[in-house]
Amino acid sequence: MSKVVVTGLGLVLANGIGVKDAWEALIQGKDGSGEVTSFDTSPYKIHRACEVKDFKIDTTFENETPAHTIHKYAYSAAKEALEDSGLHNVAKYDCERFGIAIGTLAGELPPFEYLLRNSPDEKANGFDMNVALTYPPSSITSLLSEDFGFEGPNMVSLNACSSGNHAIAWAYDLLLNGKVDVMLVGGGELIPQTEFTHFHNLKALTPEKCRPFDKERKGLIIGEGAGIMVIENLDFAKKRGANIYAELKSYGMSCDGHHMTAPHPEGAGAIRSMMDALSVAQLSYKDIDYVNAHGTGTPLNDRMETMAIKSVFKERAKQIPVSSIKSMIGHTMGAASAIESVTSCLSIKNNIVPPTINYETPDPECDLDYVPNEGRELRVNCVLNNSFAFGGNNVTNIFSRL
């Protein structure tokens, strides 16, 4: 049975750009939130989000748009991951065996919103060639394939907040089935005003700090960024002497089949997703050292996730550290689970678990060890990473020390 391993990482986050800075910020509990700058929030009750700050890129692309694009974030993180893995020059390999999968919720919506704001009268007037070239969403992976010379399978995963993990799962199967040698996987997201409004009007956005699992939690804070990793066949990695962060052991999927926006109240789908991941990896709940939670900070999600973790981890539930980096970088939607996959690998490499910040008041309904406010040094061999999306679309993956 061949194995799939992680050999390169890249991050663009609200509290740090590049793996080194972002990881430093995460383990120190740096809050990446701030006032929204990319659009006017005066018509709303909420004005904060986790925007990427001081982002610069050393390349100019064809068809530049005035707004930021996912392509730029994803390119930057992908370049970092490829350099990290030693695969920045793929020309010497069989490029048809190099593929790309990127998850996103809204795709390149913000550049389009930018144009539509200027033509409120008639929608069609908002179109120009820049928009035509950044849509459909699959332009993200086509552009990245061209940027890096990949000629294998590529796709964009449109699975709302579990998009990143779906992309990783899709790539994992291709690697296991021997169809490819290397996959560039992850997720990227911007903050579209459309999604901000959507969450705002569903009353899902917190009016203050985002405090996952806290009794006073009032909702999520929206975020942007990208998390990309290079995963490859173990034999291929060994042959070229690559540095290995972790093994991608398995993924599990499930669907609540319950409601368009609310999770299943007892977390039935979340439990199935975690159990599926454990059983495919042939691991027991006793083997997991850390749970990288979905932990959005909404009252419903965090209660549901806690119940599901208790059901899966039984007597060990209260001993396993469970933390949510969304407290620091916001809910980056389609990118979230990919970013969390990257940080799961960093936890394994560095034996440190990032904290859940802004945690003050324990909630009797959420009574696990959420690694409150301070990162923790800990031997981490095996991480379970959850993602639960609207529509009850759940994907869990497991990373372990090789």
Added chain:
Amino acid sequence: MSPIFLVGFRSWITKLSMNKKTVITGIGVVSPIGIGHQDFWKNLVSGNSGITPMESLDLSKYECKNGAEVKNLDPAEFLGRKGLRYLHKGTKFLASSIKLALDDANLNIDDEISSRTGILIGTSLGNFSQTTDYFHDIVREEPSELSPMQSYDVALNSSINYASVFFKIKGFARTISSGFTSGIDAIGNAHRLIQNGKADVIIAGGVEQISLDLYMIFLLRKMLSGSHGADSEISMPFDKRRNGFIMSEGSYVFVMEELDFALSRGAKVYGEVSGFGTIFAGNKKYDTGRRVEKAQSAMKACMDDANISLQDLDLIQANGNSGRLSDHIEAQAIFELFEKRGDEIPVCAVKSIVGECYGASGAMQTAATALAIQNSLIPPTINCEEKDPECNVNIIHQKQACKINTALVNSFDYTGNNSCLMVKKL
């Protein structure tokens, strides 16, 4: 025995048996030439085109007028009336076609199979136009006063979410977007997941809708037939006069099952999905010659995956969408790959009748292929009258009775994806 042990045991068995077969047991069609696969097939073999001047968009200011729109769909017939007013066009297409496919397969997703059932749909843009409509409302109105129900069905993948909730699918829900190849990529991925034992049943296919947004994107890129000036607007794949594609819409889904599971419940089988291959060749750095090579690579990868030799292939269900360059690349790739048989192997281009429905196209072609295999009949490719020396392949102009054991479905995207699927008689 604990349930956990059973789950573990099943996945262990799964790992041992990687060679499961995938079969198509139900077909659901919502198309411009008919609702239900029976009408779709009848009009396809008669060559009754679904292309007319478009009614759903106001195109008075623009040059291209023709499209293939879905007409006469009454979603209440399939979904009931409840909640229907919150749903958008694409969601109605998808959910109706799933109901049709499940009825066709005589399958009820009950508690026993729901957690072994997944949904895997390809779409290039999903409900994008409703997302931008919603944003347009945000710009013009007080955003905090918009009702949450206005955004109930506006995510790119919300039609798939709705379907998973409506049909109580509990295995998984996945939406794939890879441009024009989305639909075929979804079917190929579903095949892989069934092969790997990840599910017993997968509802797979593609959905797409005509919208102003897409129209503008294709118009600006000069990809539509008629966008090059005074040329007539007609879908004529591989014809010398071809000048771009005609937009289409619809939803084409399949009930795909693991063979033993299908047989154990006595399901009828249309055919087997036995191979898949995909290769990328972008339109920026790659010249025509290199793109021809890569299209061949994709066909070859699919045939190798299905273990079918060049001599054994009976039919090519072509991507052929009337695009100037894309048809040339495809024809050249077929001609070169099949060597002696290059100008003999039958080629069928159903987009001449149904138009180009982007992310749903691969699924539409797969439906036509499964029905062709079942009926031993190749549907005609219409409007291909002036032979193009650049497209030296055997286009089937009139419907043709013919035993089909193996058929290759080609789906190519203008930004670079080339994906191919093998459908085979069981």
